[in-house]
Amino acid sequence: MQSANMLLKNFVRCSAFPFAVQHGMKKDLFGLCRTLILSPCLKEGSSHNLSEKLDLDEWKKVMKSGLQEVNETVSEHEELSTLAAARETVEMWRLAGRSVPENISEDQLKTFIECPSKSSKKKYLKYLHLKELYKKNDKRKMDEKRERRLETQDKASKTDEIKRNSFTCLWANAIDKTHNWRAAQAMVFGQPLVFDMSFENDMSPREVTNTVRQIVLSEGCNRKSVDPFHIHFCNLKENSQYHREFIKYYREAWDKLLITVTDQCYTNVFPKDKIIYLTADSPKVMKTFDHDKIYIIGSMVDRSIKTGVSLAQAKRLGLETACLPLEKYLLWNTGAKNLTLDQMMHILLTLKDTGDWRKALEFVPKRKYCGFVGRSVHELKKSLSLMNTLKHGKRQEEVRKQFAKNYSKKLTQK
Amino acid sequence: VQPPEKPLQAEEWNRLRENFQSPEIFEDVMFNSMVRCNSPIDVAKSLLTYVAKSDGDIRYNLLIKYLALCVQQQKTAEICDVYDIMKMRFKILESGAYNLLIRGLSNSDQWRMALTLLEEVKKIMTPSRTNYESCIKAASHHQEMNLACELYHEMLAKDLVPTLDVLQAFFDFSRGMKDAELKKELFGILLYLRENQIYPHRTFMRSIKLWFESIPGENWRGHLTNIKDSGQCPVCSHQLEDSDLTEKEYNNLRERIITDVIHGSDTFRKTSPQEFEAFQTFVEDRLPFDIVIDGLNVSHIKPRKMQCENLFHAVNCLAKENLRLLVLGRKHMLINSSNWKQEIMKEMQNKADFFFAENISEDDAFLLYATLRSGKHCKFVTRDFLRDHKACLSDSLTRHLFRKWQRGHQISIKMIFSVFIQQPAFNYDCVVQTTGDTWHIPYKDTFEERYSYEVPRKWLCLKQK
Numbered sequence: 001m002q003s004a005n006m007l008l009k010n011f012v013r014c015s016a017f018p019f020a021v022q023h024g025m026k027k028d029l030f031g032l033c034r035t036l037i038l039s040p041c042l043k044e045g046s047s048h049n050l051s052e053k054l055d056l057d058e059w060k061k062v063m064k065s066g067l068q069e070v071n072e073t074v075s076e077h078e079e080l081s082t083l084a085a086a087r088e089t090v091e092m093w094r095l096a097g098r099s100v101p102e103n104i105s106e107d108q109l110k111t112f113i114e115c116p117s118k119s120s121k122k123k124y125l126k127y128l129h130l131k132e133l134y135k136k137n138d139k140r141k142m143d144e145k146r147e148r149r150l151e152t153q154d155k156a157s158k159t160d161e162i163k164r165n166s167f168t169c170l171w172a173n174a175i176d177k178t179h180n181w182r183a184a185q186a187m188v189f190g191q192p193l194v195f196d197m198s199f200e201n202d203m204s205p206r207e208v209t210n211t212v213r214q215i216v217l218s219e220g221c222n223r224k225s226v227d228p229f230h231i232h233f234c235n236l237k238e239n240s241q242y243h244r245e246f247i248k249y250y251r252e253a254w255d256k257l258l259i260t261v262t263d264q265c266y267t268n269v270f271p272k273d274k275i276i277y278l279t280a281d282s283p284k285v286m287k288t289f290d291h292d293k294i295y296i297i298g299s300m301v302d303r304s305i306k307t308g309v310s311l312a313q314a315k316r317l318g319l320e321t322a323c324l325p326l327e328k329y330l331l332w333n334t335g336a337k338n339l340t341l342d343q344m345m346h347i348l349l350t351l352k353d354t355g356d357w358r359k360a361l362e363f364v365p366k367r368k369y370c371g372f373v374g375r376s377v378h379e380l381k382k383s384l385s386l387m388n389t390l391k392h393g394k395r396q397e398e399v400r401k402q403f404a405k406n407y408s409k410k411l412t413q414k
Numbered sequence: 415v416q417p418p419e420k421p422l423q424a425e426e427w428n429r430l431r432e433n434f435q436s437p438e439i440f441e442d443v444m445f446n447s448m449v450r451c452n453s454p455i456d457v458a459k460s461l462l463t464y465v466a467k468s469d470g471d472i473r474y475n476l477l478i479k480y481l482a483l484c485v486q487q488q489k490t491a492e493i494c495d496v497y498d499i500m501k502m503r504f505k506i507l508e509s510g511a512y513n514l515l516i517r518g519l520s521n522s523d524q525w526r527m528a529l530t531l532l533e534e535v536k537k538i539m540t541p542s543r544t545n546y547e548s549c550i551k552a553a554s555h556h557q558e559m560n561l562a563c564e565l566y567h568e569m570l571a572k573d574l575v576p577t578l579d580v581l582q583a584f585f586d587f588s589r590g591m592k593d594a595e596l597k598k599e600l601f602g603i604l605l606y607l608r609e610n611q612i613y614p615h616r617t618f619m620r621s622i623k624l625w626f627e628s629i630p631g632e633n634w635r636g637h638l639t640n641i642k643d644s645g646q647c648p649v650c651s652h653q654l655e656d657s658d659l660t661e662k663e664y665n666n667l668r669e670r671i672i673t674d675v676i677h678g679s680d681t682f683r684k685t686s687p688q689e690f691e692a693f694q695t696f697v698e699d700r701l702p703f704d705i706v707i708d709g710l711n712v713s714h715i716k717p718r719k720m721q722c723e724n725l726f727h728a729v730n731c732l733a734k735e736n737l738r739l740l741v742l743g744r745k746h747m748l749i750n751s752s753n754w755k756q757e758i759m760k761e762m763q764n765k766a767d768f769f770f771a772e773n774i775s776e777d778d779a780f781l782l783y784a785t786l787r788s789g790k791h792c793k794f795v796t797r798d799f800l801r802d803h804k805a806c807l808s809d810s811l812t813r814h815l816f817r818k819w820q821r822g823h824q825i826s827i828k829m830i831f832s833v834f835i836q837q838p839a840f841n842y843d844c845v846v847q848t849t850g851d852t853w854h855i856p857y858k859d860t861f862e863e864r865y866s867y868e869v870p871r872k873w874l875c876l877k878q879k
Contacts, residue, residue: 056421056459059466063499085506085538092508095474097442118539202679283774311774312682 086113101128179223183258190230192294194266197242198235199300202309210301212245218345225349231259234266267317270294277314280338282321289351297344329361335368417453421460445479458483485518493518516545520552543574550580554587563599585621590628608846611814613870619857626876633879641873645842649875654842657822667815668786675806676779684776700767702788708781708796709743721753729762739766742777793823844869851878
């Protein structure tokens with residue numbers, strides 16, 4: 001039945017080539033009848049016994065046949081604008097099965113065209129593709145959730161039960177109020193914590209976006225803490241990339257944020273001898289959290305290798321620097337020692353509340369370390385080195401194999 | 415999945431598909447394995463026919479996979495057909511299809527079509543270097559050397575790096591031709607090798623040799639040889655170019671080291687302006703040095719020994735020859751500790767000049783500056799390859815200069831049985847070079863050279879009789 005349907009479809013498409021259709025239909029119908037009879041024979045792979053020969057080039061006829069109308073539209077606008085051409089290229093890549101977004105906006109296309117190299121173009125498209133995928137998944141989940149909620153509501157309305165409660169349900173609102181109250185208190189009495197916004201020129205636009213996102217997260221967790229910091233954004237120029245990104249995230253809430261924003265440098269706001277610049281490149285290791293000092297975090301995401309940028313900043317201004325005692329407390333495994341801004345915020349908040357390094361360093365991502373330094377240090381170290389040798393040994397082997405494979409491939413291509 | 419050996423009927427494909435665990439990707443998986451197993455093209459055709467009949471259309475990625483199979487088996491007529499179909503169906507094609515088409519057609523008698531395809535690619539993007547490689551090879555294979563040269567120059571103009579295969583093709587196919595223009599072109603390629611410090615591999619070298627020997631009426635003779643440390647060719651006893659930079663290159667390199675490596679985007683990242691100024695006056699006062707030593711690097715040579723003893727040993731060995739030494743270190747070396755004994759440090763300071771940088775400054779940058787400032791005779795001692803400093807230089811030309819200078823001026827040290835052995839820096843420059851009636855071409859004996867810093871020791875000596 002299904003194949004008959006297909007045939008019908010073919011018939012509509014192929015009407016320009018009646019001969020091909022007739023041919024195909026005859027054969028197909030014939031085949032359909034015969035499967036019932038011949039199926040046991042087929043298993044032995046005796047397709048040669050079939051009286052009818054396969055027409056191997058038939059697919060070409062089918063491909064060419066459906067084309068008459070398409071062909072005309074192509075010739076209409078031969079010269080494509082660059083934008084349209086780029087859209088067309090992206091579409092073809094999608095057809096070829098590359099990771100490319102389904103929908104692409106005009107702005108994104110422009111960024112795509114401006115990418116300087118092929119690999120950067122590919123990377124950008126892949127990024128858009130993944131973004132689209134996440135968005136789609138989120139939407140699907142939301143829809144499912146809504147449906148479930150509707151179902152439970154239906155049930156609830158059926159049972160028609162009246163709940164009694166002494167509080168009116170205003171949770172979110174009330175919590176917001178207490179958080180803001182605390183943040184307002186911190187504005188007056190709290191310990192300052194400075195984000196240094198002077199690294200715009202060292203970052204790509206995407207890194208700036210990431211930075212701002214991390215700062216937004218940090219601000220959120222600061223507001224929710226029991227004893228928040230008084231956050232300062234220093235060196236934040238009006239209409240800089242940072243500023244624009246912040247407005248994108250906060251919108252009208254930006255002006256109501258309980259933090260201090262200034263375009264001045266922290267050295268003008270605070271006494272120099274109280275400032276400690278936190279940077280992973282610092283030779284000095286932080287021992288305890290000092291409640292009288294003003295800690296500075298450089299607002300920078302570094303996806304390339306730019307070591308010593310924030311250390312240079314501190315050197316230039318003649319400030320004291322410090323890094324977290326990661327080595328002292330953690331058995332480091334992989335990854336760079338620079339942490340994200342929200343992780344730093346969590347760590348500093350915990351230190352401020354408890355002074356307990358172990359508790360604070362729980363916020364370092366688990367993949368980066370093997371465990372806390374403790375009684376079984378030796379065991380851990382041993383297993384770590386063993387693991388590493390195994391891994392590296394294996395990897396070298398892999399690299400060699402890969403190379404041998406590529407090499408022989410290259411030879412055969414010639 | 416194993417692709418079938420013979421073309422199948424539609425219902426047989428249908429059965430296979432239904433038995434497959436995820437029928438929606440059946441065709442893709444099947445085509446992939448056909449390409450892998452190099453199945454007969456008829457099998458692929460029968461699958462396409464099946465798909466065309468059941469869906470009324472064939473997806474683009476299936477066509478590409480079929481095309482890959484045709485290219486793999488050199489079915490020129492099929493490639494043309496697929497191209498026609500694609501051209502009708504789609505406004506433009508993407509790079510994957512063009513790559514396959516160009517590769518497939520350039521190896522056939524339809525190679526001129528590959529050229530038109532290359533033109534088409536140019537309309538939507540920059541062709542890849544393999545695209546050019548296919549076309550150039552095809553053109554030179556059919557003795558259209560002018561066309562090949564044209565494409566080659568076009569490729570260079572687009573900042574594409576030609577593969578060694580392309581360059582080799584030029585030498586292979588112009589053997590025995592008497593054409594002054596072409597000869598100039600090929601000499602140009604040899605100069606390209608020289609400028610970019612590319613070393614041909616063994617087979618490429620053979621092509622060069624055969625081409626030279628085939629030039630009518632010029633009587634070239636090629637010999638394979640090893641060059642002595644003195645830089646003299648044992649075959650023709652010609653002295654190779656020395657590794658010194660020209661005055662202009664040298665000054666250029668020095669300027670660039672200061673601007674790119676020491677200052678970079680921010681002087682504070684490696685040092686501070688005050689410190690650099692202090693260092694500059696320090697060096698100017700005591701010029702010129704013969705050898706500049708990276709103190710901390712040298713002090714780590716023997717991990718069992720005390721660090722200052724290692725350094726002391728090295729300084730003693732070099733001081734015997736009455737050389738003016740400069741040792742660079744960091745301030746922490748001046749504090750008495752288990753590794754740095756102050757008596758020994760004092761004694762060393764009588765034999766050499768010392769400069770101590772801040773503990774968080776980079777001493778390597780100072781090492782480069784001091785050596786370059788002292789002049790061409792000055793050498794430096796460190797085990798470091800200085801790759802990160804080379805990477806700071808912003809253009810490849812300066813990086814080549816840096817590498818060349820480094821080869822000539824870096825003394826690497828090995829400690830064998832506690833004897834201090836110096837490995838002399840190369841006296842001669844390891845690049846393709848000519849004097850008009852001789853050519854000396856270094857080549858790699860194996861296909862891959864293990865390390866980029868290693869230079870080949872084998873040479874091709876070409877001489878006109």
